[in-house]
Amino acid sequence: MRTIWAVLLVAVTALGCGTTTAPAPAPPPETAPTPTPQPDPGLPARLVADVTGAGALVHLIELQRIAEANGGNRALGTPGYDASVEYVAGVLRDAGYDVQTPGFTIRRFSAQEQRLTVDGGPVDVTALVYSPATPQGGVTGPLTVMTGQGCVPTDAAAVTPGSVALVRRGTCTFAQKVAGAVAAGAAAVIVINTDDVPLADGSLGEQTTGAVPTGGVSRSAGDALAGRAGASVTLTLATTVEETQSRNVLAQTRTGDPGEVVVAGGHLDSVPEGPGINDNGSGTAALLETAVRLGGAPPVTNAVRFAFWGAEEVGLVGSSRYVQGLSEEERARIALYLNLDMVASPNTSYMVYDGDDSDREGAGAGPPGSAAVERALIEGLAGAGVTASSTDFTGRSDYGPFIAAGIPSGGLFTGAGEPKTSEQAMLHGGTAGQPYDACYHQACDRVEAIDHTALDRNSDAVAAAVARFALSTEELANG
Template identity: 55%
Template sequence: MPTTRTALAAVFAGALLSVSTAACSEAESQPEAAEQLDAAEFASSVTTPALTGHLEELERIAAENDGNRAAGTSGYDASVDYVAEQLRGAGFDVETPEFSFTDFTVAAESLRAPSGDVPVVALSYSPSTGPDGITGRLVAAPDDETPGCEATDYDGLDVAGAVVLVTRGVCPFADKQSIAAERGAAAVIVANNAPEPLTGGTLGDPAAARIPTGGIGQAEGAALAAAVGEVTLVLDTTTEERTSRNVIAQTATGSTEDVVMVGAHLDSVPDGPGINDNGTGVAAVLESAKQLGAEPGVTNAVRFAFWGAEELGLVGSDEYVAALSEEELADIALYLNFDMLGSENAGYLTYDGDDSDAQGEGPGPAGSDAIERTFVRYLSEQGIEAAGTDFDGRSDYGAFIAKGIPSGGVFSGADDVKTPEQAAMWGGEADVPYDRNYHTPGDTLAALDTEALGVNGSAVAYGVAAYALSVEGPDGVPSGEARTQARDGGE
């Protein structure tokens, strides 16, 4: 049976008795004050009206700034100012450290073939064809076991000055375009090896980008391969170095040797206001910070982070973690990540810390299983059976788990499809995505499942309070020497 709220509060209260003398010396009154904070009661302090209030402000900011809050834009800067102002109003000292990122934008993308226009998408960091594009002979690479992955694939083919068509698979896109470039090709078109369009492709690193490269769907690739003649490819792109900011605030109370870090990405994609992705995570973390306050009665310090340029490759969180010393990394007890909490066809998902689903990337670092149990228990107490979701590297926990820091959180789903079994558990529509508005202009407040937002927002607050009270006990994470051994790979 799930532990009751009362029993769980008792576990945390009992765990407080074993807080180290060093931690207590940082704030002598903390043990007595910490007993005044109850995780279940704190969860109820983060309400749906408060969350939607923050989302209304983020949507207003997007509307006043070209419809988005993407990194490097005025909409993102206004989002930073809003979050920082809210935190300062709650008494926090706030930092907004800058970092550099590579901004890739597309002004135009088109492909004209003898048979007509073909939908094409520029791969991230593709060099530009210029607005007038490149016109050249279309040459199809053999669709063999290593399509376009070896220079010998072009033996007997004249690809000098040509637009090369190659099938996706086996090697990275960057390798395909580099090999074609070595043989003198002017541009590359990659056809998907699955029925859907090829979207989200990247050359990985601007330094690896040599010739314009775009992606098309599988059926379009087959039709194009059968065509004879010239094509005109337009990929009018810009790649430039820019700066953005994270927002960081930490409680003035609690042990700084067992920091509970809580994060959500603040930027949207350029195509929409980003209210579910990830205004919802921002709202829940921000409201938790406001309700907790800058000087709460807690055992462990809580550090709140709002990440920039997540949509460009997790840049803000990566840069933050990379800049930490070994000692600073060791002081972070755990990381809680919240990215999309109100999907319109919502799931109730927790990061699969113990890999009990046996899918994808495997378990998180030691302690991630306990974080999963904490959120599963909380949702169970609300009458909700949670399901697992893989640590698939698509959000800001990536840099933390790479350093051995246990991580977890709740998630309402993105572009994956809700199964019939999940629809039976949670309601909603089976065989369609959790969020049909993902990365689109339709990602607005009106499209949210506010019931899911309220449940998940309270879960965020619960997790914050639970670990602010104690990182020990059966659902705790490694501390002290056990933490050192776990992160060093010891038993």
Template identity: 50%
Template sequence: MSGRTKLATVLAISALVAAPTATASAAAEPAGPALAKKLAKKVTTEGVNRHLIALQRLADRNGGNRAALSPGYNASVDYVAGKLRDEGFIVSTPTFNFEVPIIDAELARVDGVNYQALVMTASPQTPVGGVTGPLRVVPEDGTPGCEASDFAGQDFTGSIALIRRGACTFEQKHLNAFGAGAIAVLVANNVAGPLRDVTLTNPGKIPTGGISQADGTTLAGKAGATTTVDMRFHTETRTDRNVIAETRTGRKNNVVMAGSHLDSVEVGPGINDNGSGSAALLETALQLGSRPNVDNAIRFAWWGAEERGLIGSEEWVRSLTFEQQLDIALYLNFDMVGSPNAAYFVYDGDNSDNVGAGPGPFGSAQIEKAFVDYFTATGVQTEGTDFSGRSDYGEFIAQGIPAGGLFTGAEGIKTAAQAAKWGGTAGVAYDPCYHSKCDNLGNLDRKALGRNAGALAFVTAAYGVSTEDVNGVPPRAKRADARRSAALMKANVHDDHSHAAVS
């Protein structure tokens, strides 16, 4: 954890609980404001699950998904906004515009046979007519294409590299292929179905696309075959909505903000990604109510078009003036909090875990510790996870707003040490149905969902009471004490002057 000096705070979020003794038979209750304790108990797995059932049914009634621009997403927005309006929140559904790719070509032609190849987000396009070279197949092992050595023993210069999905990011695979001399990359899914709605995260070096598991298996037997990859698109402007809801109580110039993305990918209902975060956030808001006894207003957000590149959150944050951004004390992000082979990850605000992207803005370390301390108090071990840029905290951090949050894992593989610590299955993805059709109501660890929902509720409410450890803004009671002390000191000084005059 961070070695930074923390400001004193009445909510004691920096010291939620003393370390449990080795002989303790049960975890202690987290220390903190009564509001936070009460809310964490009121936000139940059953309550969250009811919203997930609703999101599943809305997807089922609208083509099987809740993707941005779809009827399923519109229905999801109306469901969430309606619940919040009924509870009395100040609710808006601000729109945002974004460019949508319209496909012109999506194929890999191998020995004259066409296979579907779906260009990844952030990948460059091919020229008209595509790029052509021999097919080189990266051997499948536990980490296919994840190390530069995977490309040794073959000449990848001018080739089309075929790599199986899994064990590391698409970006890493494609960078290794680029370093070996490939001119394009095909990543084959490792579960049934096409590989769509995935991203390289950062702008790619060479055209990179996804093919289905079955096509990948077929093409693995065609090493050396002449292959043309043609992946092109043009863009058109579309409009969609976020959902923003704010309490009617609390300071409006020191707002605590918590968000999750509401959209799914096009291939499935997105119940873990990110129905889980959206449902836990909604239940937290509803149980908190629109007029809680808080010092700081709490603003909840459900973002659109996250699966298209974090667009809803980015456009919303960028639409704010500097003063409006300054009104936001901190941002908490909840994206996938019920993965079926769950990890307990907390965003690494201070980079103490050295997981990659570096620390967040000042205050992020304190947010991380708030979550870690809550889980420690409830007997759950955690690990830090990188601010990788893959979720909606990105633009908040870019604007200097401290951030943190929770994550139970996506396509990454659970280690043996993690399985020993948390249960589940080593050597298997945290969410084997990540960005797949099977991300439905059966794709959840409801124990992890309940634990994360409790942490979400507790920390959100605690910061509603005080953000002093994050930004130095004291709570109402402390401000009142300071005013009384100042008034008393002034009165004492006046009395001293009066006595001096008399004498």
């Protein structure tokens, strides 16, 4: 793989071509319209054969080059993100797609001070995105512990007025947890991460109102705090919000029924801490490779739309704005949504979102049709030689707004900062107890760290699913 990578680094260059001033020939008196190609049943097998991890790697290398040329990241509101948009849009236009880059305004959050003390001792804390600032000197109160996941009113039974409530991540949104704590009188909230890393991807949501200052801590720090109810806690957060602009990239085939659209997407932005090559350059690259090999005028029944979302890392804003901006008629035209977010984790597991809730964990099944999406992705991975496992719809990626709109959804995922389970290690190899991606949301999230085999297999799996549903979506009605 290192040899392939080195060759590709040399190969990713711009090729110039000459121009001519000769006049164009006169068009014939009557020009017949370009015929729409007949749907080709052989498309899935051919597309899977054409799509390769090496092809996806070309795009990853370019995304890393963009980050390195623009301060080390591709985050919201940066030149690195703008350059990423232009690169992706250019690749798709060259492949023959109808491409748009609609913009949207977002309130960009930043934190200048983040401190937590418990009985005078410091604990590492990270402000959740869009958390209100504390008053000067912070918020001080006794620590109270919410039960369950903090998603129903009874979970806040132990919360007292003026206290700092401690709650675990999972099942429902951060905004719901905070709303429950506020209703019980909490003056501030601390969220325990599911991973033993800082809670760097938590957001209260751009439009949340009535929240109190909210910070997040790692799983081990939170576990220790859970046994210290009544301790004196002071949370100090200095935060600011300013308006900025961002863009999505949308590309649709020029063939296929525009009233029955297969949407495949993933987020394009990174966090400010690094170039975001696994998160989510990997999903972007697999989608781009699939789009290029499919082409802008494929022999399909249904139109295919590829989407690259902005501002995911601050609360799924790009995908949310897109779905919220659709009319009822436009929503009805979307047959399903496929999401790719982190598909090349170095300690990888091959996970498919649990569309039918067969695991009976977490948030439940997706909208009707999601089971068929799950099945198609499982079969796509099987074709690549992998037995997939399922993972819960936690709402942490861009499928969330589509599920909320009742659109059948699914996707691929190879794990973030949480530790790999022994069951996953037995099924997919790797090291149990270690993070799926030890470089999650860090500067080391680079091309050198990714699992090239996982990138190749997941690229094949999404290609198989896209082509399958581009030919027919009838199976969605059965699950």
